[in-house]
Each structure stands twice: as C-alpha cells, then as structure tokens.
Amino acid sequence: MIIEVENVSFRYAHSPEPSLRGISMAVRKGEFVGIVGPSGSGKSTFCLTLNGIIPHSIKGEFRGNVYVDGLNTREHSVATLSTRVGLVLQNPDAQLFNMTVEDEVAFALENLGIEREEMERRIRWTLKLVGLWAKRHEFPPNLSGGEKQRLAIASVLVMKPKVLVLDEPTAQLDPLGRKEVLSLIALLNREEKITVILVEHNTEYLLEYADRIIVFDNGRILMEGKPEEVFENVEVLENIGVRIPARIKISYELKRMGLTDKIIFDRERIVEVLRWAYQRRKS
Ligand SMILES: Nc1ncnc2c1ncn2[C@@H]1O[C@H](COP(=O)(O)OP(=O)(O)OP(=O)(O)O)[C@@H](O)[C@H]1O
Known part of the structure; x- marks a missing residue:
C-alpha cells in the first residue's frame, strides 16, 4: 500500500468539534481514488494529513497514523513527504509566485540538491507532460485558469511524487480549464502510473476514471467502493448533497x-x- 491511514482523528485548535473522526483507509500503488462528500465533511482536512501539513504546520489535536510510502508522517518533514506526495489545491493563484513558468517549476527543485543537468531534464519532462513547454517563458499570472492549474500540478510533479493529492483542483476553472485539468489527471494516472487521490464534485468524471470512491460525511467515511457500487446509493447520496x-x-x-x-x-x-x-x- 502506498498510503495507509490508521484511525486518524483531527480537531483544529480552537475548534470545539473534531473535523476528522477515526478515518482508516489504504490506497494501492497506481490506484485512482475519488473523494466526494458535502461541504464541511472533512475532505480538505483529510488531504492535508496526507503530506504532513497536518500535524506539522497546522495546530490541533491529531490522533492515529498516516504512512506514506512507508514513512510515518509524524516522523518526517513536509519537505521530505512532498517528494512522495504532491498536493494541489483549489486556487492556482495561491500556489504560483515566480516570474516565469519555468522558474515556477524549478523553484520546487531548488532545495532538493539536484544537479543542474538533472534539474533541466526534469523541468523539460514536466512541462512537456502538462503541455506548457511552449509557454515556459511566460509570466504565470498571464496564463488561463486551466494553464495555471496545470502549472501548479507541474510544480509538484517535478519532484516525481508517487502520489498526487488534488483537492477540488477544478473548482475555480471555466469548463474548458476544467476539461484540460481533468484530462491531465487521467493521463498522469494511466500513462505515468501516478497514484491519484482526487476530491471532485464532477461525479460523471469519477464514474469514468476512478477505481474507487470514498464518501466523506461529518468527518467519517460513510461508504467506499467501486464507483458503480457507490453511486447506486442514489437516495443516501442525494440526502447528503452528493451529485x-x-x-x-x-x-x-x-x-x-x-x-x-x-x-x-x-x-x-x-x-x-x-x-x-x-x-x-x-402502441
Ligand atoms: N483552519 C480551520 N480551523 C478550524 N476549523 C476548520 C479549519 N478548516 C476547516 N475547519 C472545519 O473543519 C470541518 C471540515 O472542513 P473541511 O474544509 O475539511 O471540509 P470539506 O469537506 O473539504 O469542505 P468543502 O467541500 O467546503 O471544501 C468544517 O467544519 C470546517 O469548518
């Protein structure tokens, strides 16, 4: 298993209620897992436990264990964990702060102590993979929404993580941008064999591409299984607001x-x- 989550609970400091309540799950190498659930059910909080931001950077009460590629997140820094798990968030603007597309991707590599040549090779590979090689000299704020999010994906991909965790990466994009980003995610899973954990409201897409769906509700896993099995529970899901x-x-x-x-x-x-x-x- 590339990810193992054992009975994880988390309560944000100053919050009276826990946001995660005893989550246990595991993800196979190469698997594509879709996460759905109503607003406030703990999906984003869960994503933050997968590369160690919780418990290292966000204060609160953390119980249980998360193992990433065999590493207990409690015992390794976010920097180390980020070379295993790349995390992409909803808003691409908040993740981009360099002057060119190329610098944005190079930036992620700077502290890894990688040789110049290998760095250049990786940057080329990543930008070609996400379809931004031709735009490598552009100023990131001038890119379209879909391109910005593909760049945010590139800046984590360049570290060659085995797992990509994406928390509603298409929520702020127009339909075209959404399509670009979702096709890229499917490609990374199918062609590059990257394990994908994707929080996404587009259940049509998940039905098509995910191997497994996990439904969050009130900080717990309400159900999980193959997309066909899970989406068959029409009434339960509609009741909690899952499309x-x-x-x-x-x-x-x-x-x-x-x-x-x-x-x-x-x-x-x-x-x-x-x-x-x-x-x-x-008749
Ligand atoms: N920084 C924080 N401090 C305190 N409470 C928080 C914080 N972030 C989230 N919460 C609370 O934790 C619970 C779970 O929130 P979370 O954002 O993980 O849910 P979500 O399923 O991702 O929702 P959405 O679909 O709206 O993004 C909510 O009750 C939320 O108010």
Whole structure:
C-alpha cells in the first residue's frame, strides 16, 4: 500500500468539534481514488494529513497514523513527504509566485540538491507532460485558469511524487480549464502510473476514471467502493448533497418506474430501455 491511514482523528485548535473522526483507509500503488462528500465533511482536512501539513504546520489535536510510502508522517518533514506526495489545491493563484513558468517549476527543485543537468531534464519532462513547454517563458499570472492549474500540478510533479493529492483542483476553472485539468489527471494516472487521490464534485468524471470512491460525511467515511457500487446509493447520496452522475440518475428513475429491475450503467443499454418504453407508450 502506498498510503495507509490508521484511525486518524483531527480537531483544529480552537475548534470545539473534531473535523476528522477515526478515518482508516489504504490506497494501492497506481490506484485512482475519488473523494466526494458535502461541504464541511472533512475532505480538505483529510488531504492535508496526507503530506504532513497536518500535524506539522497546522495546530490541533491529531490522533492515529498516516504512512506514506512507508514513512510515518509524524516522523518526517513536509519537505521530505512532498517528494512522495504532491498536493494541489483549489486556487492556482495561491500556489504560483515566480516570474516565469519555468522558474515556477524549478523553484520546487531548488532545495532538493539536484544537479543542474538533472534539474533541466526534469523541468523539460514536466512541462512537456502538462503541455506548457511552449509557454515556459511566460509570466504565470498571464496564463488561463486551466494553464495555471496545470502549472501548479507541474510544480509538484517535478519532484516525481508517487502520489498526487488534488483537492477540488477544478473548482475555480471555466469548463474548458476544467476539461484540460481533468484530462491531465487521467493521463498522469494511466500513462505515468501516478497514484491519484482526487476530491471532485464532477461525479460523471469519477464514474469514468476512478477505481474507487470514498464518501466523506461529518468527518467519517460513510461508504467506499467501486464507483458503480457507490453511486447506486442514489437516495443516501442525494440526502447528503452528493451529485449523482446523470446516467445513473436516469437509470435510477427508470427502475423506479418499473422499466428495469436494476440500475444500468451502460449508456447504450439506457437508450435501448428508453426506446423500448417510448415504443410501448405509443402502441
Ligand atoms: N483552519 C480551520 N480551523 C478550524 N476549523 C476548520 C479549519 N478548516 C476547516 N475547519 C472545519 O473543519 C470541518 C471540515 O472542513 P473541511 O474544509 O475539511 O471540509 P470539506 O469537506 O473539504 O469542505 P468543502 O467541500 O467546503 O471544501 C468544517 O467544519 C470546517 O469548518
């Protein structure tokens, strides 16, 4: 297991209630895990435990253990853990502060004591991977939202982490930017075999790409499983405010109307049932 979380609880200093309440989970190498849950359920707090920001940089009461690639986060600095787990947050502007795209990516490497040549090789590899090589001399604030977020991803990728944790990386982007970033994440998982943990409200995307979905509610894991298994719990999820992928919602309604006996995931099959129901109504 590349990530192991054992009974983790966390209460922010000055907060009366814990934000995480006994989270246990593990992530396999190469896995793509999607995290969903209502606002305030602890998703962001959980992400911050994965590279040691909690407990090292944010004060509070931390219980349990998180192991990243075998390292207990309590015993290693955020700098060391960041070479294993790259963390990307919602707002790309808050993560970029250098004068050029290239400097932004180089900056992350500066304290790692890497040789000049290897540095250049890594920067080239990363910028090509995220599709920003041609824009390497540009001023980051001039990039589009999607490009900025791809640059934020590049600046953690350049450290060659085995795991990428992304906390709603598309929340502030327009539809095009969102598409660019989500395709990049899928590519990094499929082609580069990077383990991905993604907090994302776009459940359509998660249904397509995630191997597993974890649902957070009130600081706990409410359920987890394959996307098809989890999203089948339409009523429970809608009750807590998790969006159901459109085709599952349609199929769920077909089942309620007695037109199928179970939820169908296959688009073609849904269309077939709808066609059949339409024909039946006409005749
Ligand atoms: N710095 C902080 N200090 C005190 N309480 C906090 C802090 N950050 C978050 N919380 C509280 O912890 C709980 C979990 O918040 P968290 O941001 O982890 O949830 P979330 O599921 O990521 O929500 P969202 O989808 O809105 O980002 C909330 O009750 C929130 O108010």
